[in-house]
Amino acid sequence: MTAARALRILGTGAVVPDNELLSTAIDERLGLAAGTVEARTGVRVRYVEHGTAAQLGARAARKALAAAGLDLADVDVIIGASATPDQPLPCNAALLHEELAPPHPVPAWDVNASCLSFLVALDLAATLIDAGRHRHVLVVSSDIASVGLDWSELGASGIFGDGAAAAVLGPADGTDSAVLAAGFSTHSEGAHTCEIPGGGSRHAPDRVEGPYGDIARFRMDGGAVFRLAIQHLPPFVDGLLAEAGDIELPDLPLVIPHQASHHGLSWLRQRLGLRDDQMVDIYADRGNQVAASLPSALHAAIESGRLRRGDLALLLGTGAGLSIGGIVLCY
Template identity: 35%
Template sequence: MPTSPSAQGARAAVVCGLGAWLPPRAVDNDELASRIDTSDDWIRTRTGIRTRHFVSPGMPTSRLATEAGARALESAGLDSVDAVVLATTTPDRPCPATAPLVAHRLGLTGRPAFDVSAVCTGFLYALATAAALITSGAAEHILVIGADAFSTIVDPEERSTAVVFGDGAGAVVLRAGGAAEPGAVGRVELGADGSLADLITVRAGGSETRSTDVPPSRADAHFSMAGQEVFFHAVTRMAGASRTAIADAGWRAEEVDRLVGHQANARILHAVGERLDIPRDRIVIHLDRVGNTAAASIPLALAHAQSTGGLGAGDRVVLSAFGGGATWGATALTWPDLKTA
């Protein structure tokens, strides 16, 4: 039974459930190399990725989110929550939001449910939003999901993006608890810079292009990313936000047991660790198995680390991400004793 918030200090949002799901179709580097001018060695050397999962025809983001959400609820031992917050850049439709459909499929019709769009920082934005609802007293339990099907928006013939992204979903359940409890989410350091909007984008499909009579080009209809600039800003912003989160937690960098960053690129994660003086063996790497899964990457990495023994109760954990917008964020928490479904 959770300790009452009054016995554990100020009211806080506490992680009490964790779930993950990947679509069954696994695509390794050799399969991509059979249709794109690339190779397994080229992909692994530049990204660290060996394989990733793609949705099958007729499998939208809502399916991924529902599967991960159901597993997180099972992990928490709950069949109901007060709200559902879904972070995604690949909603089933431009309108309406996908979260209400996910909530309905989970038997949560009538509960508030909404999407958050912050690309690869989406999970942290959703986590911060849900935590605020709990600490304000507006909710006792909230399901937070990160889910993306980036294979549906990248150009399958564009080597620089087609080899990087994968599809999947991860989720956590938050409950009201005390700030001193294991699992209590610390202050989430968030930021954004709209002047960098073109670094990570799908230009077509919104009002910007639909308000004109000019049909979008193939490039504008698909995801694009300015790789070198993204690398610089990702390392700078993730390291800065993580440093703030570590200080807010009252820790020193050497006391961090696990850095769980957005799984974009192994070189980015290692560079962030170097700036923070966190050894590589404390950096969780999951992208080699799933690629860049955008908003799903942090909860997927957490679930994998816990299920394989790389993350345990009492570990001091920093979560950090950078994404389109540009957006970034980080937070810190002591990992709780829970099971992965």
């Protein structure tokens, strides 16, 4: 857990690809009865990107900058906070930098903590800004999960959608805006429950016999992930709220979770005793957008007016690893 740090979210932006994929279209493709995929996955529609994650992320970044009333000349560092890069090297932030073409050689680097990438980047940015190292930080999460899915296995594939979200972060400048507490934990007994084995040195092409595509696709043991998450999340949340100043869940205006799955969101709502008006849920019309999921939900809360200046919010999620992360934020 970490001490409070002054931080203000100056602007956010989120985008989805132009290509809509309804669950009924997947029903038809797989020869299933209409409504089967939505019933199994909880997703009505997701979006599929045919370009690059850097291109999609640049769209979200421009929206966030416009909302903040800033331009790229004001940005001190660009953090790419995604789980599915366009390529192993260079970092996706460099490719995003190329798309954005800032007027000066602003540094750009990645944070990859799977679905928790945005939360980790937010935590790091809060430290950098509170310490005076940077004034304006642009965090961009952009994920294209659709290219690595086996659509015949709906348990691992039917829940995902592509998307991007961004936030411009800056100093609080006399306001109450702050990261009140942040915490992360990893339980590596779940390290292989959610993975893409290929793409790195462990399974490099010259070390693999047979089709490389078999190990380049996403694999998930959803049941194992869920069991680990429900075991560790409740005590994690209790500790985080205590660290933030003994905040009680009923007193939080909003809980903004990673949009992992309809089962996960339902369990979270029930286990934490959340009111319907407390939890931000955009899952049915987006699917799980990996690292872009949580900042997309954050943007939706801000854009709709559900999260207002001075409000407290709990940002919470899980990711491959298995890792858990959370931030208590005064917006």
